[in-house]
Amino acid sequence: MLIAATIAILVVMIMAIVRGIVGPTLYDRILAVNMFGTKTVLLISLLGFVMGRPEFLDIAIVYALINFISVIGVLHYSDASIFKRSNQQNK
Amino acid sequence: MIMLSGIYGLLSASFFVAMDAVDVAFTEASVGAGISTLLMLVAITMTGRSENPTRHKPLLALAVVIVTGSLLIYGTLDMPYFGLAQDPVHLHVAPRYINDSMQEIGVPNIVTSVLASYRAFDTFGEVVVIFTAGMGVLALLSVVRHPKDTAEIDSINKSMHEEHLILRIVAKMLIPFILLFALYVQFHGDFGPGGGFQAGVIFAAAIILYTMLFGMSTARRVINQSFIQLFAAIGVLLYGSVGVISLLNGKNFLDYSVLSADPVAGQHLGILLIELGVGFTVTSVMVIIFFNFAGRRNDQQNKENNVS
Amino acid sequence: MDISSAVFLLIGSFLCVSGGVGILRFPDFYTRMHAVGVTETLATTMILIGLMLQNPDGLVVLKLMIILLMTLFISPTASHALASAAVHNNLMPELDKKEDNEKETSSKP
Secondary structure, three states: OHHHHHHHHHHHHHHHHHHHHHOOOHHHHHHHHHHHHHHHHHHHHHHHHHOOOOOHHHHHHHHHHHHHHHHHHHHHHHOOHHHHHHHHHHO | OHHHHHHHHHHHHHHHHHHHOOOHHHHOHHHHHHHHHHHHHHHHHHHHHOOOOOOOHHHHHHHHHHHHHHHHHHHOOOOOOOOOOOOHHHHOOHHHHHHHHHHHOOOOOHHHHHHHHHOHHHHHHHHHHHHHHHHHHHHHHOOOOOOOHHHHHHHHHHHHOHHHHHHHHHHHHHHHHHHHHHHHHHHHHHOOOOOHHHHHHHHHHHHHHHHHHHOHHHHHHHOOHHHHHHHHHHHHHHHHHHHHHHHHOOOOOOOHHHHOOOHHHHHHHHHHHHHHHHHHHHHHHHHHHHHHHHHHHHHHHHHHHHHO | OHHHHHHHHHHHHHHHHHHHHHHHHOOOHHHHHHHHHHHHHHHHHHHHHHHHHHOOOHHHHHHHHHHHHHHHHHHHHHHHHHHHHHHHOOOOOOOOHHHHHHHHHHHOO
């Protein structure tokens, strides 16, 4: 059962990567990265249980935090003038 | 351009996932990759804005950031203790580490014992290089604070950040927890994955989160620039002084056995102190780099807002 | 214990996969974000509860609880941040054309 869940999460991560490459707007890609990060957290926890070493959970916590901070950082710094300038050009 | 950093984030995460099956030490590299993504993004934001193409400073700073990031990744790699038993890697040094580490040092996590005790001099070199990277960024990009503009910056920041209300409330609840978790990772390095490098990065991540959501000027008031520089220096000094004390007691540099009555306790004490030094230095260098990049970008943005 | 854990894991992975399918097939950014944000949090909760039930040991359950609480806080906040940043930068959702026609017919008298 654990292995089936692991395979399911790997499939979803591949889907997220596809959306990350294809997605037309910037926000699609940020969304894909965010989703990839959350699934990575789940993947670490599952793999930790599969391999019988629950010390991985510390890394899961760390990666959840890093994912969150990275998403907020990317959003904050993509509000910068590069994007606004191109936005105005598109208008 | 921004898409590149998004995909880089994905790649670093998948690299970590691929290595997940191998060893815990490799997974710690992803932390460095995540933070350096953020730093690279800030640097790219700065370089993308420049109108005259003959700007060399941001590129050099970008190189510094890449060096720091890859150093962080390098600093947490370890020899994998699995695989073919006939590899020369496994024949000479590794068996001694694996067999004798528990008796000689008494620390369950072999990664930490190798990084902090057997190979402590290399780790000292890494800490010094991280410190130098931070000093390099300071020398190139240091932002001069104008006390008069602080009030203007405050008003601009307040108007810009009202929309971040929900984020601020959540961040206020999360940040103490993140700091506490950084302390836990720092001191838990003996038993599980962790240690100074990772804890420093997490601590710096909490400070970066605070800075992003509450504005640069508030963050500057909370964490003074000179205080942070002092912190970085203290980290390296702590590391070096542990070694010097060992020298003064008649043994080799960074030989912890003489730090206390019982050699094993001396090892524990030595590892604790140098991990603390590493944590200090890594935190402060990441914060210095981020403050300088973001402060410069804020200045550019304020100039553009004032001009337009 | 094993069966209930397996049930939770199954529900969690099904939600996860449905969120992944959603992110691929939905037409617009806002709909995709809705799919991901909702299913991601719930799938994480289910899977973590399933893992907790599998190994009712002290420290492991505590750590899983921490991850669960953190994800419950972080994931909706990140979705909110994404949505507000997108709106702030004028990324408009695609409106259905039938609604426009209905608005026109209802605003006439």
